Amino acid sequence: MEKAALLETITALIPNAKVIEEGVDRPAIELPPAHLPEAAKLLHDTDDFAFDMLCAHTAIDRIDDGKFELIYQLYSTKFHHYLMLSVKVDREHPVVPSVSSVWRIAQWHEREVYDLFGVLYDNHPDLRRLFLEDDWQGHPLRKDYRDDFMLTME
């Protein structure tokens, strides 16, 4: 589907979705966290989009705005189109619903984001740290992460 048509259909189906125009290089929408699970289900199941693959999921620490921006890169193996999903959550209480029931790989992507950013996923089947030890203090990819071990160039 063409980019404009795709975005139009999506916004028609998911009224809460806001189209991101600036600073993105592929179709992108923003969603409030509460609507993520239904929207994910719709995007996955609706035959017109068929976003059956979650290519990547990560977070951006927008420390100046006090938010984490969660990015979901979706892809459809049927129609070969892409969509970038952006969800912003509060940095102080970063809790978002998990989408691991829709895309199975999300389970581990979410564990990674929890490990490195400390975003908590509600309804996650197995929320554990992925790379670091279970007793690690802090979440290293946060912009304000400091520890005694890490050398910085400042």
Place this chain on the structure above:
Amino acid sequence: MSVKVKTLDDLTLPPPGADSPLSTQEYFINMGPQHPATHGVLRLLLRLDGENVREVIPVLGYIHRGIEKIGENSSYRQTIHLVDRLDYLSALMNNWVVSMVVERAAGIETNDRIEYIRTIMAELQRLQSHTLWWGVIGMDLGAFTPFLYGFRDREYATDIFEETIGARLTMNYIQPGGLMNDIHPNFVKRTKEFLEYLKPKIDEYDELVSGNAIIQKRLVNIGILSAEDAISFGTTGPVLRASGVPYDLRKIEPYGVYGKVEFDVAVGQAGDSWDRYIVRVMEMRESVKIIEQLIDNIPEGDYMTVKVAKAIKPPEGRYYGHLETARGVIGCFIVSDGKDKPYRFHLRTPNFNNLWCLTKIAKGWKIADLVAIASSLDIVIPDIDR
């Protein structure tokens, strides 16, 4: 809302209410992190019933080097050398994906010569990577000869790289705006010689291993990954294609000069270990075909389009680009805030997704099959851990 965070102990220790920890026949055993068949430092926690695998719990982090954090503190050019060290068997493709995203973000143009050389190099690297994998899967299945054959042929490609690039493994060659240096005058000649040498060798691989009854018994119908699961796990590359999904970025969104060459996408049917094996062997033939079509037509031109600009400063925004490495799709996600360093540098690595399907397809098989299945996935651990 309160979210419960678990630890590894929660999975392996008996629940507090259980009668006795001895009341079951199942037990946990560690495979790795130092184990020759996990190709590095992967730790698999296996729940076993006798010799049958009931559950596979991969435990990662034994080579987590924090590349994304380092990337956030490096200039765009410096990030290139970091990605070499992820999937070191596809170092050039990793270089390329970062260059590709940075070029698009900063509006840097390349010319035909650069794209030709990049494509040829990437395919050479794919050949190099697949020959190594072919040797290693042979060894995992108990045959030592393929290991010697695979490494022998790999060395020829390594020599070609060394002559032009100066490195054998961590290439650091493709960079935003071009290449580090021009190809060596011998490059074309030696590449052609290598292809002539390799073509009969691939047939020999088939004769030596593919037709072998033991190898077939170890691979056919073992570890079946259905297309639906493969997509749901986000697998890419030969693993996905072996399950019958013809998803190959070289064909679907041609980058480089893949649009100008003819080649077939190797696709399997059943998605078992054997299909993953044979898809890679077929891919070797396709790579030879691609290089043959390009090697005589490298156009003239500069190997760098921008004169070494000190700092690349892409405009503010979020950029995502991806391409096909020897193991699947590598994606690079860069968030720029207009400065000379990325605000966020994320890599979607193929092995990360490919690994997790092991938790599904290895279930119910014997430990020996687990080794064969893991080997057929062709996993490189630093690529998962980053």
Place this chain on the structure above:
Amino acid sequence: MGIEQTAPAPGDSNSNFLLTTLDDVVSWARKNSLWPLTFGTSCCAIEMMMATGASRHDISRFGAEVVRATPRQADLLIVAGTIVKRMAPVLRRLYEQMAEPRYVIATGSCTISGGPFIYHSYTTLRGISDVVPVDVFVPGCPPRPEALFYGILTLQKLIQEEETIGKPGYRRKPVTAALPPNMSIDEIKEEMAKLLEQQAIVKDPLKGDSTEFMRGR
């Protein structure tokens, strides 16, 4: 190899015996029968595999081709690759399980200093000498197989000179076995071949001028 040279010509009935000290024999045997443990964590491991297992670079010329996957059967630990915090206890444990006398060769910049991951990495160890005592460092990122061989030759020299049964566990300071700069790979190969013909003993780069050794004569 040192012994054959002192052996007399066959047929000389008066001297059909060999005089040496037991220490020399033991060191000689040890240095020529190193059993490496495969311990590759990342990129350097490929070059190590290339050197130890694969076809072109034949490590059995140095008597070290019996690569084992378990520490209990090995006496040479070749640490190839980055070591992160989580891996450090595992490395230590592997080292402790090895039989005495045991030797450690650390290949790659990562094992020396953290290599490319020194700054801003919250996990990468900056050198492994805090975790295990290292005999020989082989610099490079990754060191090519020839460089690893040079490291093994250096270790063999150390064993011949220093390690005796009288002093088990005694260790000297780590030695950096750097191939001399400005040397083409063909020259290195030539030198390797010559070395093998000779005694498989190289000069200690810290004490002697290895450049002179490699290209002099």
